[in-house]
Amino acid sequence: MKFCAVEHALPSKLVTNEDIIREILLKSKNYLTGKALDLLEKTFEDLFEKSVTSIRYHRGENEKALQFGIDAGKKALESANMSPDEIDLLIYVGVGRGFIEPATANVFQKLLKLKNATCFDILDACASWLRAIHVAQSFIKTGMYKNIMILNCEFNFKEYANFEFRSVADVESNFPTFTIGEAATATIVSPSQEENEYYADFKTWGEKHTLCKIPLPNINEYSDGELINIPSALTFFSYGEKLFRFVFSKLCRHYKEVAALNQFKHEIVFSHSASDAMSDRVIDTCKLGRETAYNIHRRFGNTVSASVPLAMSCAIKDGRLKQGTNVL
Known part of the structure; x- marks a missing residue:
């Protein structure tokens, strides 16, 4: 691909x-x-x-x-x-x-x-x-x-x-x-003629669904319990500190355990732009190299599912992301 x-x-x-x-x-x-x-x-x-x-x-x-x-x-x-x-x-x-x-x-x-x-x-x-x-x-x-x-x-x-x-x-x-x-x-x-050009590995901890949510009016019919009394439907809430602490340890361990990830010779790193400070902490802990990081939270905030492609688009325009660049 x-x-x-x-x-x-x-x-x-x-x-x-x-x-x-x-x-x-x-x-x-x-x-x-x-x-x-x-x-x-x-x-x-x-x-x-x-x-x-x-x-x-x-x-x-x-x-x-x-x-x-x-x-x-x-x-x-x-x-x-x-x-x-x-x-x-x-x-x-x-x-x-x-x-x-x-x-x-x-x-x-x-x-x-x-x-x-x-x-x-x-x-x-x-x-x-x-x-x-x-x-x-x-x-x-x-x-x-x-x-x-x-x-x-x-x-x-x-x-x-x-x-x-x-x-x-x-x-x-x-x-x-x-x-x-x-x-x-x-x-x-x-499609691409190149072999082994793509790899992904996902993990999910469903019990943490209570940390971040936009509830619908009928949330009680589909929830097994929440950390707070839901203020109102369609109001976003997120326990950012608790979420970051949990994700940080799991993400770093996941990276270190998967050889296809930790042995990959990356040239640039794109992360979800929830926090540049958190991204840098992960990069330092996993020894990815600050010089490879392309963080955009300071420039655009957290743009939800747009954060990684937005960073890639900006990196292309900045000349940091080119054909053949190894991306993590």
């Missing part, structure tokens, strides 16, 4: 940490004392510094999520020198969507005029793009599909964010919300 194109599209509104904190304090002033508001402000400032969060991009006035997905898709087709008719499978991935069914992929199949493509969605939170790459590689290997577009449109911030803090303690389950940035990406993959 080869990557024919990795492109991205960003909204226009640059949002700073100060912008986020200002709105939180405004929305929370009816619930907290002046002293508590000061503590809340200081807590957010410290956490943003710790996670190396700086800016992120959100939709500006009159900007609509759909337009960025279309823009990314058209850029990818142009970059791959392909017509819409040449795409035979579209996989839409990620959290960003406006309805549960039918598949959001149907909308983009129509608007990008991919008339020869069948389509479906893959939803696995921030891992959605990586899961889709794995599925695409399997399809290509069997010869079922030839040119596959993987598209996401992660525009999820204000729809799922809760700016009203009733207690400073709420930061524990709400801070990661405010590191979220928005972006759309489109990736096109096709």
